[in-house]
Structures are given as C-alpha cells and as structure tokens.
Amino acid sequence: MDELIGAFYTTAVWRNFKSFTAEVLKVSSVRSITDIRTTSFQMHGEVPMVTQAGNRDSFAMRLGQSLGRGVGRILRVERSAWGSLYRAGVPSALVFLMKWLTRALVIGGGAYYAALGLLYALSVAVFVAIIVGLLANPDFERAARGSQLVHSSNDERKAFVAELRDGLDGYGTYIGSQRID
Template structure:
C-alpha cells in the first residue's frame, strides 16, 4: 500500500470526511448507550430509546421537507398562474412587420409605434 502526501481529489476528501463524521456519530451513540446503561437502564431499553430518538429526528426532518416541498409547489403554481393570467391572442400580440403604414410595430392591422414621419 502506497502512502502519499497528497490527499487526493475532492471526492476522496469528501468521502474521508463523511466516514470520520459517521464514525464520530457511532462513538457518541455508544457513549450515550453506555451512559444510559450506567444509569440503570437495561441494554435493550437503551437501544430502543436511541432508535426512538433517531426516528423522531427523521420524522421532524420529513415533516420540514414536506412543508418546504409544499411551499415550493405553491410558489410554482402561483408563478404559472401569474404567467397565464393574461391571455394573449395571436391577433392581439404586437409584432414587427411590414403593414399598410410601412414597416413598424403592429397589433392586428393597427400600427402602434410612432414611426418616422419622414418615411412617408
């Protein structure tokens, strides 16, 4: 096995950091279980309490994620509704084209830009 002074790519460092974090979490969990057993709680009950704590944290995270997703969905529906609130017919849409009064911005058959009076 080669030992390198260089720690590798950012993915390697990220994985190593995640592994250290997970190991630290497991050590703290074992310390908490040992503390509970030291206080007279049976080992199986200490494990059950730790699992209940994990499930409660997971439930709180899922609850928060649900409301954030609902808020995002509501924002998307609101943006869609505002975008589609004013119906634009193809006849009513302004466009640049050559018309009866020369080249200009027309809505339907009416030129809506001022144009250049010298163009006549």
C-alpha cells in the first residue's frame, strides 16, 4: 500500500512540475534556473529563501522580549504559589493581603538596595573629587615638595638673625626686637 501511495504522490508531483514548468517558460524574462525559481515564487505569492538570514530585530526589541519573558516567568511562579495557598484552604482575603504585602516588601527591598548602591557610588565620586581638588591645589603641591611642619616660621627665624632696620629704638642693627649696636 505504501508503494502505491508513493507512486501516486510521485506522479502527482511530476504532473504539477510539468505544468509549472510550462507556465514558467511562457514568461519572457526567463534566462536561467535562478530566474525560473524567482519567477515561481512570484507566481505563487511566496517569499524566496534567502541564504543569509539575518535578525532584523533591534537590540531594544530583543531586550524587551527577554525582560518580558522573565517577568512572565516570575508572574507564573507567583500565580502558582498563591494558587497553592488557595487550594490549601487559606481564606482568600488573607491570601490577597499576603500577596500585596509580599509585593510591597520585594519592591521596597529593591528600592532600598538600589538607594544603597547609589549612595555608595556617590561617596566614591565625592572622594575622587576631594582627591582631585587637593592634587590640583598649588598650596598642596608646595607642601608636598617639602614639609612645612619641620621648618620654623619667618618670625622665629628673625629672632636669631641680626638685621639692619628701623625699629622702636631708631635705625640700627636688631636681633629680634632688641637693638644691639
């Protein structure tokens, strides 16, 4: 029986091919086998097969689809969890309250951890700004070259150096505030 069906199918296909070829040869623009294939697609309203099939979806579209699939999975798990509570005999008002409290806690926890992450990023940015500000300060550069904590101030150095100036006792040589000449 299978052989009879196979023979019938082969004969039917061959008859269709012969009639199809006759229709194609009537078209005047046929130049090669490729033209015959393209013409056949045009005649039957089909789209020709492309050897280089590319994905024409944008990145945003693929991202949205994957996020949608993820949210769908989460909602299916949630629906099955609440359904199991209904089947266990928990009152529907209690299940409804538990459902919304759980959603609020999850959203609140996510917002809390997002805020912590933003605060961490903000603190890192502030520390970087402080370091850049210190390194760009010319006084900091001078202090980095030589520590000013080790050296004494100008007033202390003048207390032990003899200098010629006009002081309280007139013009003369002074060490500190005492005239010595």
